[in-house]
Amino acid sequence: MSTDKKVVFDIVMVTYNRMSYLKKNLDEIDHLAYAVHDVIIVNNGSTDGTRRFLDNYDGKLNIKPINLLQNKGGSRGFYEGLKYVGQHLAVENHWIIIMDDDAFMDSEFTEKIKDAIISHPQVFAFSGTVIGLQSKKIEILHRRIMDLRTGQQKNLPIEDYQKKFNLINVASFVGLVISSDVLKQIGLPRYDLFSQFDDTDYSLKISQNTPIVNVSSALIRHPEFPQTKYTANWKTYYALRNEQIVLKEYFSKSAYHRLLRRRKFEFIKCCLKGLFVKRSRVWAKIRYDALADGKQNRVGINKKYLP
Structure with a gap:
């Protein structure tokens, strides 16, 4: 990719009934040191006045709202947002920042990513470092390295963040940045997973075409994962089901069979x-349903497991 053209960023953000987060996020985006071009916001059927707020937004940002009639899950939201970007590409050196409404970029995030883009002309995907919204400590679960042959996976070790850059192949949709060239090459993310693991699937697809480089100094804040005993809920079902469905495509046969044995x-x-x-x-009930539906490749919304 030529780096003599100005780097242009769009943001694709999905929101659902979190207008306070959304307003705070837009305010912080407005104060980025390196400004973004468009902010595509997919409103996933919110019922808290989000649509009215977006339709009447009169701030400085160039907002492009996409209002869905009902909540079709984060996976459908990111699909629709990236589809919009793909249909409206108008500049060269165009990059897309993919993020949730509760992910807040440090004021220098885009500046740091832009510098990394210029210094890595053969890389077409980057990510920032996720830190806890309250703790300000690195949240290592968002950046991972997965060995598709053995099935082994690990979080990017905390000590590796001392380096300026790290290679990964799995990143959450919390500050994943891709070139429009990658979008054109690999297409859109899956929309049929509803929630959970759509970012892992898309990351692995991206990493088949370009390295993903995590930029340690590009910080993005996100609510911490719970430290207490985890209570199984609807997200647990989709995480287990979708992991089984997605990794069948990428893992070696032996690695996938080990995953199934572990799940059983x-x-x-x-x-x-x-x-x-x-x-x-x-x-046990959630694990059984996820295992059975994953085996049958049942995707989309399961009415037994709604937000």
């Missing part, structure tokens, strides 16, 4: 614990 073992363990602990019975 975890289900049996939950069943046995469920004889004594109600919480484990909930986990």
Whole structure:
């Protein structure tokens, strides 16, 4: 890619019933040291006045709202947002920042990414470093390295953030930045997963075409993952089901079979614990449904598991 053209950023953001986060986010985007061009906001059927706010927005940013009639999940939201970008490409050296409405870029985020783009002309995907919204500590779960042959995966080690740049192949949709050339080459992300693991799928597809470089100094804040005992909910079902569906496409056969064996073992363990602990019975039910639906490649919304 030629780097003699000005780097132009668009943002694709998905929002659902979090207008306070959305307003704060737009304010922070307005104060970026290196300004963005368009902010494409996919309103996923919000019922809290988000559509009215977006339709009447009179701030400085160039907002492009896409209002969906109902919540079709984050995966459909990012699909629609990136589809809009793909249909309205008008400049060279065009880059897209993919993010949730509760992800807040540091004021120098775009400046740091722009510098990385210029210094890595053969790389077409970057990500920033995710830090906790309150703790300001690095949230390592957002940037991972996955060995598709063995099935082993690990978070980018905390000590590696001391380096300026790190190669990864899995990034959450919290500050993932891709070139429009990549978008044109690999197409849009899956829209049929509803929620969870759509970012892993898209990252792995991206990494088949270009390295993904994490820029350690490009910071983006996001609410911390819970540190207490995790309670299984609707997100758990989609995470387990979609992981099984997605990794079947990318893992070697042996790695995928090991994943299935581990999932079956975890289900049996939950069943046995469920004889004594109600919480484990909930986990067993979710694990069974996810395992069965993943095996049958059932995607989309499961009406038993709604937000």
